[in-house]
Amino acid sequence: FSSHVQHVKLSLCVLIILLSSWLANGVASQLTYEVTDPITGKPLQCDRCPPGTFLRASCSSIKERECAPCPQGSFTELWNYIGRCLRCGVCGRNQVVKKECTAISDCQCECKPGYFYSQDYDMCVRHSECPSGQEVLTKGTVTSENTDTVCSVCSEGSFSDISSAHQNCTQHKNCSDAGLQLVLRGSSWHDILTTCFLSDGAEYLKEIIPPFFIHHKMNIKRLRRIVHRLPSEDGRKARETRELNFSELHSRICSWVSSATAAQIQQLPDIVNKMGATGASEKLQSKLNSIQTHLTEHCQSEILSNAILS
Ligand SMILES: *[C@@H]1O[C@H](CO)[C@@H](O)[C@H](O)[C@H]1NC(C)=O
Ligand SMILES: *[C@@H]1O[C@H](CO)[C@@H](O)[C@H](O)[C@H]1NC(C)=O
Ligand SMILES: *[C@@H]1O[C@H](CO)[C@@H](O)[C@H](O)[C@H]1NC(C)=O
16 A cells, blocks of 8 residues: 555656756746856856847856847847847738738738739739620629639620720610611620711711720731731821830821721721731731621711701
């Protein structure tokens, strides 16, 4: 019996020794670190420095360790014994500061407005735009959900003639509503063309040429050659287009359209065809033919009366 008691005592004793050594090496060492005392040459436990400070001077057997606050632009997050604080991070490309750096924490960054974090690129990228013919089903988000724009095709009877990250499709004009005559049926990328004032189909085509070149994406080199060959008013050759980007080419097209004569507009499908964009050329030509058909079917009387009036 007594040997049993002794055994229990012994176990308890071992447990206490284990516990205290665990405290010394485990929990306690999170707040201390070991150095060799420069005076005695023996190992010594120093206190660590608290977060927001760094170790300016180590302890010795005769003095405590000395901590100093992190200078502006640096931080320490943990109890430490490093000789200088860590430098605050810098937000990456397309990011903004979400939380400034403090002495005890590094800065936090997030994507700037209009951008979201893409795992594929490992960086913040701009929310996609929905091309013409489509609308924004859900807008892209920045912080919590971190998603890109979701697009959907314009529903029957509506259109979008621009590329946008927030705009919806617009309903086609209602002809019967306003007593208008249809000249060209609407599509997903352009509105209905109405009224019978103009006698040349090319004048109507003008309205859909700019959105046409947005909707029917073309190789930029081809588009440059097309723009270069657009017939000018006074027969001069178009200015150089070799360096132009898409938006500059589109603004060239817009200004050409606004001043072009009907005869020059008529040449466009042919120019597009000669530059090798056969499909686009056919689409333009078919729009033009369709306008012409509607004009002769629905507008004959009005054109005649306009001609008589003018
Ligand atoms: C676009 O349409 C959706 C529903 O189809 C609507 O919730 C949203 O407010 C619209 N956005 C704009 C800018 O009109
Ligand atoms: C167009 O207007 C007419 C007359 O107001 C109406 O009956 C018709 O439903 C409208 N159509 C569309 C597509 O809005
Ligand atoms: C196109 O070029 C113009 C002038 O060089 C520039 O201002 C514009 O940002 C460019 N656009 C795109 C989409 O790169």
